């Protein structure tokens with residue numbers, strides 16, 4: 001039964017991970033939802049994404065995980081390497097022990113597979129509609145409802161508007177926040193390699209994290225294990241706002257010239273790279289106003305060093321649905337309760353991601369101390385440092 005008549009639907013600006021998750025979570029509690037997406041067609045970057053147990057648990061509850069399972073990989077282990085000499089620093093066992101400890105596995109997937117599973121799940125609800133080519137430019141947020149306008153003169157009315165429009169959020173601007181995304185001084189370069197072209201340990205059923213001064217590299221299998229997703233992060237001045245720009249392979253090779261043989265060999269045989277400048281934004285004191293609220297990167301973008309941006313958007317969606325089902329007759333009050341549930345958690349993850357950004361790229365003596373600590377620590381102890389992230393239960 002639709003709960004928010006006669007003002008329905010709830011509008012969602014942006015059809016990324018956050019927007020689709022919010023649509024599913026709200027549809028499951030009986031709301032109809034209209035997603036307004038600027039792109040002519042919903043599409044995802046040709047890259048991978050790590051889905052930690054806190055995210056997979058929610059995807060299981062929504063019926064998304066069963067649509068993703070055959071394409072997802074649950075890596076056996078995470079191995080940390082010294083990128084300069086290629087030696088292992090720590091080897092953490094994942095596999096079934098993770099699912100037992102956290103109630104859900106740690107998955108690595110292709111972004112297009114995640115989007116397909118979200119869209120298929122959304123398609124099972126009559127109440128979810130998607131309007132593409134709708135670039136939201138303004139919104140009238142009144143006590144009676146919200147009316148959103150697109151760049152090409154269309155409008156959409158609803159009971160409320162959830163801004164899931166990402167890092168460069170227009171909804172955030174409409175709500176009066178004039179802060180700008182801050183460039184982190186780093187760019188992420190991504191590619192996909194067929195598994196048969198990857199040497200070990202890149203070709204194994206594992207996640208690898210290689211650390212070196214001013215750069216690091218992550219790889220893991222995706223697409224049911226047929227491809228290896230590689231992310232190389234370097235310190236760099238390029239800070240274009242575009243998401244997904246071709247990168248010059250030789251430029252990247254030069255940045256890795258002092259690295260160990262195996263990662264250099266992989267870079268030598270890889271010509272096609274897409275790059276992203278990494279930005280984050282300061283935490284907001286609040287992110288709801290009347291019948292508008294923010295979710296995902298629009299509310300709290302974060303650096304990808306804990307692989308938690310998408311997971312936080314998924315958690316936000318579940319919290320938002322919980323808050324609305326607790327106060328179905330008071331959407332502004334529900335939005336206030338939702339952001340209260342999420343503020344400390346997302347702030348803590350933002351800060352921890354920034355801290356990881358510094359630790360991963362250490363050089364000289366501090367890097368030697370970090371490597372010594374990694375070698376000396378029990379692997380299980382290293383893994384359980386992230387219990388606070390993976391064990392989180394929606395309030």
Ligand SMILES: Cc1cc2nc3c(=O)[nH]c(=O)nc-3n(C[C@H](O)[C@H](O)[C@H](O)COP(=O)(O)OP(=O)(O)OC[C@H]3O[C@@H](n4cnc5c(N)ncnc54)[C@H](O)[C@@H]3O)c2cc1C
Nearest residue numbers: 014016017018038050136165166188296297307309310311
């Ligand atoms: C290199 C890198 C690696 C990452 N790895 C991981 C990882 O392993 N695990 C993880 O959990 N997270 C990871 N993340 C973070 C994750 O990708 C983001 O946090 C996540 O995509 C945010 O989802 P979102 O829906 O909030 O925003 P987005 O994915 O940015 O979606 C926003 C949507 O809104 C649309 N839009 C924008 N403006 C408008 C408008 N005015 N009107 C209408 N529509 C609009 C856009 O077209 C887009 O579809 C990574 C990020 C990067 C850069």
